[in-house]
Amino acid sequence: MTGILIVAEVDAGELRPEFWELVTVARAMSATLSGGISIAVIGAKVDAAARQTAGIGEVHVIEDDRLADPWPEAHAAALIQLSGELAPQMVIAPRTILGAEMAARLAVRCRWQLVQDVTQIEATADGGLQGVRPVSGGAVAATIRAGAGPWVVVPRPRAFAPAEAGTGAESIAPLRHSFAPPALATACETPKRIAVEGISIDRAKTVIAGGGGLCGPEPFTLLREIADLVGGAVGASRVAVDSGWVQSALQVGLTGKTIAPDLYIAVGISGAIQHLIGCSSSQVIVAVNNDASAPIFGVANYGVVGDWKEVMPAFRDALAGRTA
Amino acid sequence: MRVVVCLKQVIDPLTPASTLALDRNEKKIRAGVTAPPVINGFDEQGLEAALRLRETNKDIEIICLAAGERFSNDVMKRSLAVGADQLILVQDPSLDTWDPYPIAAALAAAIRQIGGADLVICGRQGSDWDNALTPYILADLVELPLLTLAKSVTVADGKRVEIERVLADGSMRMNAQLPALVTVTSELGALRMPTVSARLAATRKQPRQFALAELGTAVVPGHAPEVVDLAIPVTGRSCTFIDAADGPSAGVRLAETLLQAGAIRLGGER
Numbered sequence: 001m002t003g004i005l006i007v008a009e010v011d012a013g014e015l016r017p018e019f020w021e022l023v024t025v026a027r028a029m030s031a032t033l034s035g036g037i038s039i040a041v042i043g044a045k046v047d048a049a050a051r052q053t054a055g056i057g058e059v060h061v062i063e064d065d066r067l068a069d070p071w072p073e074a075h076a077a078a079l080i081q082l083s084g085e086l087a088p089q090m091v092i093a094p095r096t097i098l099g100a101e102m103a104a105r106l107a108v109r110c111r112w113q114l115v116q117d118v119t120q121i122e123a124t125a126d127g128g129l130q131g132v133r134p135v136s137g138g139a140v141a142a143t144i145r146a147g148a149g150p151w152v153v154v155p156r157p158r159a160f161a162p163a164e165a166g167t168g169a170e171s172i173a174p175l176r177h178s179f180a181p182p183a184l185a186t187a188c189e190t191p192k193r194i195a196v197e198g199i200s201i202d203r204a205k206t207v208i209a210g211g212g213g214l215c216g217p218e219p220f221t222l223l224r225e226i227a228d229l230v231g232g233a234v235g236a237s238r239v240a241v242d243s244g245w246v247q248s249a250l251q252v253g254l255t256g257k258t259i260a261p262d263l264y265i266a267v268g269i270s271g272a273i274q275h276l277i278g279c280s281s282s283q284v285i286v287a288v289n290n291d292a293s294a295p296i297f298g299v300a301n302y303g304v305v306g307d308w309k310e311v312m313p314a315f316r317d318a319l320a321g322r323t324a
Numbered sequence: 325m326r327v328v329v330c331l332k333q334v335i336d337p338l339t340p341a342s343t344l345a346l347d348r349n350e351k352k353i354r355a356g357v358t359a360p361p362v363i364n365g366f367d368e369q370g371l372e373a374a375l376r377l378r379e380t381n382k383d384i385e386i387i388c389l390a391a392g393e394r395f396s397n398d399v400m401k402r403s404l405a406v407g408a409d410q411l412i413l414v415q416d417p418s419l420d421t422w423d424p425y426p427i428a429a430a431l432a433a434a435i436r437q438i439g440g441a442d443l444v445i446c447g448r449q450g451s452d453w454d455n456a457l458t459p460y461i462l463a464d465l466v467e468l469p470l471l472t473l474a475k476s477v478t479v480a481d482g483k484r485v486e487i488e489r490v491l492a493d494g495s496m497r498m499n500a501q502l503p504a505l506v507t508v509t510s511e512l513g514a515l516r517m518p519t520v521s522a523r524l525a526a527t528r529k530q531p532r533q534f535a536l537a538e539l540g541t542a543v544v545p546g547h548a549p550e551v552v553d554l555a556i557p558v559t560g561r562s563c564t565f566i567d568a569a570d571g572p573s574a575g576v577r578l579a580e581t582l583l584q585a586g587a588i589r590l591g592g593e594r
Contacts, residue, residue, distance in 0.1 A: 136335070142554050189497040193491070230588050238510060255492070303565045
């Protein structure tokens, strides 16, 4: 029997970095769950990624051409199949667009308890789990308790420190399972992807993000200059992405990335609920907006009610003056 | 063709956290002041998707369906004002719950009661509990193919539904044979405003009420974790507003404040 099965998401041949946060959770939970840690690597052309995970536990691979694209039903079918074969007590999946959906489909199909978006998790004395997670867009923290397993656990991104990669086990061959899904009711085409430029917002310590209030793509040059001064990354709200001002990889929020930088500066972002979900865990939030009633001020530590066109160039120059 | 749009009545997500009242005994979040509830924004976008479908497929019947403890008719009837043909409310005290299983079971039973649907549309998640699980359970209970996170929804020749699914770095096209269930994401766009005449017409329409008992839902065993406590997170987030004579001086003062607080380290690590 398997104790914990970690879903290692592979995106375009690369192991997604969230995996190392899941390892931290798995190691903490393995103190109370017997059966050890196993890894599920699902996709097409996953050899390199599977090797990277080998130091963590027993690696199980389902490799199939039908798993080349992030097709949720197919990837979930593979995970449901592996979970049936390995009978884990706990499956841990990343809270990515694909990972969260695989977790939900597995939990619903097997009627396992889904413990999602948790920032803390621990085993309880009676054989259950207790965790803390944000609800209502981060306005409220809920303590949740799940009874006896199996469980599907989806940790909140950035809430757990990434584990160090294991060493020395890369030569151990993974266990291969052939993909035998039931009839699949949906179909997908190959995604249209847009390449990422600059520092990734989910790794930067400072993120300066622009929204609808910027009224166009040009002001993002100013944000970029400020980001460069402080060694940060430029982010954006959905409005800015949908308007085509910046690429979608910069999007902070429900569809985009959940980030937790040390400093988040929101410029011309009103703070719609789907945006706040993505940034409310930041250490310090600064909001610059000309509307004093904008909801972003409700989560901000520092606020400037004013026109960004006047505030931000002076802000940049003040920082530049300090570095000169 | 019949499209069922699932709606949830929720606390207005723009309610400031400071005015939320937590019922720590009942484990419920209440709007502390008399802020009116709203239709979950993601569900409103599902209704918008249905209305757009009807622009190109005239023979579409749109039925809005909600399950909950009690409803504000004025709030829910906004769906009729923008063009839904019918509004069905399933009311029961047991439906004021964090657990998505009873909600999905009530929605599934109501869909069966009205004779099924060709397309069911849900918002990606409720903005109250952020579980994003009801559509998955509903699709499982009514045995429909599930397509999620659509930013556009089209129906080809009345037989297949096609969506554009959002990804973190782009999008992908997906499709399924009807009947099917689709969830929509905020990228789809906001619900249109009702016209004055439609709003007036809607005041004369009444929602159909279904009691949970008459639907004869089987009890779905609880599989969701229970909420054992609620708290307003201590963020230290009372906003300090930067006071200055004009914009440029506010920018300078903001820079100084952040440097002093140690929030900005110039040339710092990435």
